[in-house]
Amino acid sequence: MAALVVAFNASALQVKPDIAAAQAAYNGKEANVSTADHSKFKELQKNFRTGPEVTQACLICHTEAARQVQHTKHWTWQSADPKTGQMRGKKNIINNYCTSVVSNEKDCMACHAGYGWKDQSFDFSVEKNVDCLVCHDTTGTYRKLPGYAGHPVYKRVEFPRGSGKFVEAVDLKKVAQNIGKPSRTNCGACHFFGGGANGAKHGDLDSSLQHPGKYLDVHMNEQGLNFSCTTCHATSSHQVSGSRYNVAAAVTGAASIRGKVDASPASCQSCHGNKPHPESMDRLNQHTEKIACQTCHIPEYARNDIGTELSWDWSKATTMDENGKRIVRKDSAGRRAFDSQKGEWKWESHVIPEYRWFNGDSVYKVIGDKIDPMQTVQLNVVGGSPDDPDSRIWPTKVHRGRQPYDTVNLTLTVQHTGGEDGTALWHNYDWQKAIGTGMKAAGIPYSGKFDFVDTELTWPITHMVAPKEDALTCVQCHSKNGRLKGVPGIYMPSRDGNQWLDMIGWTAALLTLLGVLAHGGIRILTSKKEG
């Protein structure tokens, strides 16, 4: 019996304990013990004036680093669709949040791993413009603000302007001498705050992942496995694995061995395989044929008070108060709810995902694509179907919005929002001027007429994996009004059934019952008469 219990526990854990322990140790203190102390390098014993100067120093030893980075999405903000060749990525698509980076580079590039991308003329081949520090700073003092085209703050500035708060100039020497592996803080500086606020964009990524409890993230819990982002997003030659643009949606086979070239580490199956449950729960393993791990194991996303933004209505922007002044309002949880600059938002915590068939490919609307304003514009169309063996049912966040479009040319517009010049929307509250400048920068025609159209953006949910005790239970999907209500192409016991068969079956049973009761009744009556 004892042996049985031990065997069960070992199999229930599924990831070998020694690997897990090693992983935890690797991500803990030991990880900071490097073979090189950068503060002793003579190349770094100087008072750097700018970011590019630091990069030049880095490149003296790390000769290939900049060119490696220049081949990544962190630098190009582009991603080619492997099937159609369509160029996607932040540089080309229109999203449901700040809509487009074009004409707003000075602000947006606060999250670019580079220096100086302020307009379309940026030269992507200059190595010294690669920003090493934003990913490798360990001091927490390296901060890039909107408005500087990706440069950190070299002089003390008031930020936001007029707020009375100041951001100190960065000590580049100190930062350069204290570089290390990217931590949650480095990745989170951009990925937690995408869309302009903590948790706004993803819903499964926000600052709570800095110190999550086991409940929020079973892998990143500091008292447990203590994974960093890069434990899963294993990186080689600066290529970070795992991307929303090309999702490994239906990984099959056993867990992969680290170091194998074809392995895609940023998937659950990379460590757990596609039969992760113990043999005694084999029926759950069968579910992996149709269902992504995330569907059961991320029962809700944004499981915290930070929450996530579920809609952004740009059509309400430029509405001012009775004195013509900017209105800024927060919701009861302190999250942005309205801003005359940007419009109206709705937020939610503990969000139940919407479930879709997904094969990992999404077709995105890129700048200049035609739209049909009579329908809700899908900013990306999630690929996949029940008949496709490479599709699984995935949890998604659907963000709903309303944004401007050209009513004559039938394209979504590009608007110049950020900045303090004469046409920026957030400075002048004039859509016409803002769209004019944006469209010109994007190089697509603008008729001069615009209106607003409903839009949707659908993203798979994959972070904030809950402990197994919190996974969905059977009945949450296997019932008439369960989680997967309306998901087509599968027969689910309890959810589905043939209505005709049910009607005929129950009628037959009822008639039989009535028949025998009548028969018995008559027998009792006739026997009494005789008696």
Added chain:
Amino acid sequence: MAVERIYVFKRFERFWHWSQAILIIFMLLTGFEVHGSYHLLGFEQAVELHTISAWTLVSLWVFAIFWHFTTGEWMQYIPTTEKVVAMIQYYSVGIFKGAPHPFRATTLKKHNPLQRLAYLGVLLFIGPLIWFSGWFYLFYGSWREWGMENLLSLEWVAFFHTAAAFMMLVFLIAHVYLTTTGHTPTSHIKAMITGWEEVD
């Protein structure tokens, strides 16, 4: 009227009958919950117990089939047309007038002609339908391995399994009622418990 007692149901047969009865009723109960007809034990529990009951019933059937062939009892199910009309007349008219039962059970012929037909139907039609559909239902995850993923659809497997379950339910209702039609209302049931049947 003198009451005679004859030994009709042997010990294994009685064990088989009652354990099968419990299992079938329990599987109807859990099965229709899995089907989504009501909530009773909870979906997960219902699936679990339905599966365990299925395997138990399979084992029971293996023993029962073995028993039937080694003892020759399988011959009890050979259909006959003799007295079928008389039986129908008895159930629809005679029974109300206190007419004598047209069939007299013996150890060698324990089932009346209608019973033979009904049980044969259960054994040769409802049984296989429920077992085959249930088997494919249970091993849904192995269809690909078996190269049958394109031949089968879960929707139809479930359809036939449910249809067979309804047939079993109808049989069960009629069967339970007909046990009261013996020499006395309880004599058939007593026979299935003790093995001894009272006959006229």
